[in-house]
Amino acid sequence: MSSSNSPAFKRRNFLRTAAAGAGVLLTGAPLHKAIAQSGAPALVTSDRLRPQLPSGVMSGDITRDKAIIWSRADRPSRMVVEYASNENFQDAHTLQGPLALSGSDYSARVDLTGLPSGQTVFYRVRFQDIQNPSVYSAPLSGSLLIPGGAERDITFAFSGDEAGQGWGINEAWGGYRIYETMRRFKPDFFIHSGDQIYADGVIEKEVRLDDGTLWQNLVTPAKSKVAETLDDYRGNFAYNLLDANKLRFAAEVPFLVQWDDHEVRNNWYPGQKIGAAEKRYQERDLSTLAVNAKRAMFEYNPFRIEPSDPERVYRMFNYGPLLEVFMLDERSYRGANSSNRQGVLTQDAAFLGAAQLRWIKQALLRSRSTWKVIASDMPISIVVPDLNPDVPQGTFEAWANNDHGKPLGRELEVADLLKFIKQHDIKNVVWVTADVHYASATYYMPEKASFTDFKPFWEFVGGPLHAGTFGPGEIDRTFGPDVRYVSIPSDMKQNRPPSELLQFFGVGKIDAKSKVMTVSLHDIDGKDLFKIDLHPEV
Numbered sequence: 436m437s438s439s440n441s442p443a444f445k446r447r448n449f450l451r452t453a454a455a456g457a458g459v460l461l462t463g464a465p466l467h468k469a470i471a472q473s474g475a476p477a478l479v480t481s482d483r484l485r486p487q488l489p490s491g492v493m494s495g496d497i498t499r500d501k502a503i504i505w506s507r508a509d510r511p512s513r514m515v516v517e518y519a520s521n522e523n524f525q526d527a528h529t530l531q532g533p534l535a536l537s538g539s540d541y542s543a544r545v546d547l548t549g550l551p552s553g554q555t556v557f558y559r560v561r562f563q564d565i566q567n568p569s570v571y572s573a574p575l576s577g578s579l580l581i582p583g584g585a586e587r588d589i590t591f592a593f594s595g596d597e598a599g600q601g602w603g604i605n606e607a608w609g610g611y612r613i614y615e616t617m618r619r620f621k622p623d624f625f626i627h628s629g630d631q632i633y634a635d636g637v638i639e640k641e642v643r644l645d646d647g648t649l650w651q652n653l654v655t656p657a658k659s660k661v662a663e664t665l666d667d668y669r670g671n672f673a674y675n676l677l678d679a680n681k682l683r684f685a686a687e688v689p690f691l692v693q694w695d696d697h698e699v700r701n702n703w704y705p706g707q708k709i710g711a712a713e714k715r716y717q718e719r720d721l722s723t724l725a726v727n728a729k730r731a732m733f734e735y736n737p738f739r740i741e742p743s744d745p746e747r748v749y750r751m752f753n754y755g756p757l758l759e760v761f762m763l764d765e766r767s768y769r770g771a772n773s774s775n776r777q778g779v780l781t782q783d784a785a786f787l788g789a790a791q792l793r794w795i796k797q798a799l800l801r802s803r804s805t806w807k808v809i810a811s812d813m814p815i816s817i818v819v820p821d822l823n824p825d826v827p828q829g830t831f832e833a834w835a836n837n838d839h840g841k842p843l844g845r846e847l848e849v850a851d852l853l854k855f856i857k858q859h860d861i862k863n864v865v866w867v868t869a870d871v872h873y874a875s876a877t878y879y880m881p882e883k884a885s886f887t888d889f890k891p892f893w894e895f896v897g898g899p900l901h902a903g904t905f906g907p908g909e910i911d912r913t914f915g916p917d918v919r920y921v922s923i924p925s926d927m928k929q930n931r932p933p934s935e936l937l938q939f940f941g942v943g944k945i946d947a948k949s950k951v952m953t954v955s956l957h958d959i960d961g962k963d964l965f966k967i968d969l970h971p972e973v
Contacts, residue, residue, distance in 0.1 A: 486512045486562040486572040490542075490673060491682035494558075494579045495690040495737030497624060498752040500550045502579055502689065503737035504558055507542040508535045508572065512562035514543035515571070522557050522578075535562060540669045542734045552583025552755075577686040580623050582754035588947050589758050592617045592688075593810070593895070594940035595628035595869025597675055599697065599902030600930050603638035603652035604678050611901045613938050614680035616961045618687060620942055625688050626760070628869035628897065629695030629812035631736075632671040634662035634728060636697070642932070650932055653677060661700075663718045668698075668731035676735075692736045693748055693762045695812040695870055699728040702821045702832045704769050710825025725766075749791050751798050757945045759804040761795060763787060763811050772821045774829050775836035775844035786834060786845040796855050799864065805950050805971050807861065808943070811868045814896055815849055816877065816916040817908040819870070833870070835911035842886050846913055853889035853914070862972040864890075865952065867941060869898035873906040874922035874939035874956045876965050884915025893969065895954055897941040903930035904937040920965040922956065936960065 490507040497503075504516050514532030517524060535543040543562075550556055557578045564570040582589070597611070604610050617625065638658040642650040655677075657670020675681060696702050700709070700721060707721040718724055729746060732738075741747045748764035768788025770781075777784040787795070799807055813819065819833035831837070834845045842850040856864055875896045881887040894916075907921050922939050931937050938959040945952045955966040 482573070484567075485570055486510055486564050488560070488562065488572055488575050490676040490735070491685055492558075492560050492575045492577045493685040493690060493737050494577060495692065496739040496750070496752070497579060497582065497689040497691075499582060499755070500548060500552060501739070502547050502550060502556070502581065503544050503739050504547060504560065504577070505542065505544045505737040506560045506562070506575065507540065507735075508562040509541060511536055511541070511565045512572070513565065514545065515561045515563055516545050516547070516558055517561075517574075518547060518556055518558040520551050520554050520556060524557065524559070534565070539734050540666075540673075540731075544737060546739060550581045552581055553587055555580050575686070579687075579689050582623070582758075586947055589754055589945045590620065590622050591624050591626060591760075591808075591943050592620060592622040592940055593626040593628060593867045593869070593943070594897035594900045595695070595812070596630045596872055596899035596902040597627075597632065598638070598658075599630060599633040599636055599872075599899065601636060601638055601642055601652075602650065602902055602933050603654070603658065603674070605651055605933075606653060607651060608934060609680075611675075611678040611680045612933075613900050613940060613959045614678070614684040616957070616959060617940055618680075618684045619961065622688055622942065623754075625684075625690055626762075626808075626810045626867060627690055627692045628810055628867065629693050630697040630870065630898075630902070631692060631694065631732070632668075632675065633697045633902070634668055634671050635700045637661065638674075644932060644934065650934065661715045662728070663716060663724060665727040665730060668728045669734065672731055672735035690737060691752060691760060691762055691810070692732075692738065693764060693810060693812050694729075694732060694766055696766065696832075698732055699725045699766075702772060702823050702826075703766070704771050705767065707771065710823075712824035749794065753804065756804055757947065757950065758806045758808065759802045760808045760810060761798055763795065763809065764791065765812050769845075772826060772830050772832055773844070775831040775846075776838065777844045777847070780847040780851065784844045784847055786848050792848055792852065795852065799856065799861050800859055802861075805863055806945060806952055807864045809864060809866045811866055813870045814868045814875075814877075815866065815879070815894055816911045816914060817871050817875070817896070818911050819908065835913070837909060837911050839912040840885050842913055846886075849914065850886050850888075853886075853892075857888060857890045863952075863969075864892050865943075865954070865969065866892065866894040867943070868894065868896050871896060871906055871908055872899045872902060872904050873937070874898070874920075874941065874964065875907070875918060876920040876954070876956060876967065878917045878919055880915040880917050882915065883912070883917060885913045887915075889914070893954070893967075895941050895956065897939055897956070899938055900940065901933055901938060903932065904935070905929050919967075920956065922958070922964055933959070939964070
């Protein structure tokens with residue numbers, strides 16, 4: 436239970452008060468009625484004439500004294516952000532943000548800097564109509580906690596895999612219920628480990644379940660076909676922001692986002708061509724589709740754009756002396772999916788690619804934080820075959836090649852990175868990931884491995900957030916994985932719907948005094964499934 440003076444309590448009390456002041460219901464409400472609003476001026480202008488904010492507000496890419504604030508309007512307008520260190524907005528700062536125009540699907544962001552370390556920041560977003568500058572949208576409110584100081588515990592959540600396999604927003608069932616469950620854990624930030632959309636997955640109005648009942652989806656034109664155009668991909672991201680639970684969560688919890696395959700198409704890699712067996716696509720070039728997908732992903736997420744490399748997905752976030760987070764990109768630089776048994780680390784065997792591999796090594800080496808969390812969009816030892824009809828049998832999608840022997844193919848990058856961590860005695864590295872649609876906890880042990888030149892470490896898998904449940908997968912033994920927990924039975928029927936409650940996420944909590952990181956895995960209702968205290972190596 437948070438004390439009445441804690442940052443987390445103030446943050447949530449602010450959002451509850453803001454919602455109550457605007458007459459907004461925060462639980463069980465349809466989409467647009469569930470967005471927290473506050474401080475709206477007297478309605479001189481009819482609401483229908485004001486700019487609307489159909490996708491809520493979101494913060495992200497938060498580090499030390501910076502945070503991105505994101506939102507989206509429905510027409511040409513200018514983003515305006517007020518922010519303060521108190522929920523009454525006394526002595527608030529006002530920042531005139533960028534124009535929201537059709538070229539960004541009316542999305543906009545501001546990069547707040549110089550924020551107070553270790554404090555809650557409250558913000559309000561309005562959009563000013565370009566055609567009628569005296570007309571503003573009603574404000575939407577959010578809050579975030581700025582990292583800093585060694586005196587405060589840090590809590591974060593992680594998961595992935597959202598709106599997959601045709602399981603969309605079923606408002607009668609409660610929508611994306613897992614977001615509300617995660618919100619109750621009061622995380623300081625959320626790592627979305629990819630498959631944020633399923634651009635290759637159509638959502639039908641109704642799906643008949645095994646018991647004969649109907650799962651009823653909210654449907655939109657963009658989710659009624661596979662995504663190919665920029666507007667198709669935009670519509671996929673917009674779809675997930677129709678869920679009241681996600682909107683509420685996003686207003687309170689900053690996002691750190693990476694991508695995996697379904698943001699573009701199942702198991703894609705650069706340069707790939709869609710084969711003749713796949714009939715749904717007019718555009719056959721995956722690199723063209725990836726350009727559209729990445730642009731939409733950047734438009735619909737609170738990414739901080741790197742000026743020297745504006746399309747870069749891999750990045751790092753410093754949360755002070757306790758934690759640093761390293762987000763990987765395992766899509767943009769990979770070689771073609773193959774049998775994954777190359778004996779030399781060339782571009783054909785790349786997963787991270789040479790530049791990113793150098794970056795993660797040097798970033799880990801420079802880190803002075805106790806814990807280093809590597810967010811990987813795919814697990815290390817769970818075997819993920821590429822089962823697309825246009826690839827040969829025995830093709831692999833992830834790191835592992837299922838031969839259990841010395842590192843080959845993409846495993847060469849893992850071996851290189853793990854060896855570097857050991858050689859430089861980089862301590863307390865933990866991996867978090869998703870992708871495989873079940874949760875697991877694995878301890879990697881050199882004494883059980885074919886490749887032994889590494890320090891033991893943990894890898895935790897979350898997901899799915901709201902998608903079909905699959906698995907468990909086969910395990911490649913190259914790096915000595917000791918699987919300590921799996922969230923589903925070994926004989927489970929595949930593609931289980933969210934209604935069977937097999938949706939999962941993880942939580943990491945670092946105690947500021949002891950520096951112990953407690954990692955736990957949870958189901959859709961928040962039940963503890965697995966928990967372990969990781970004591971830092973000093």
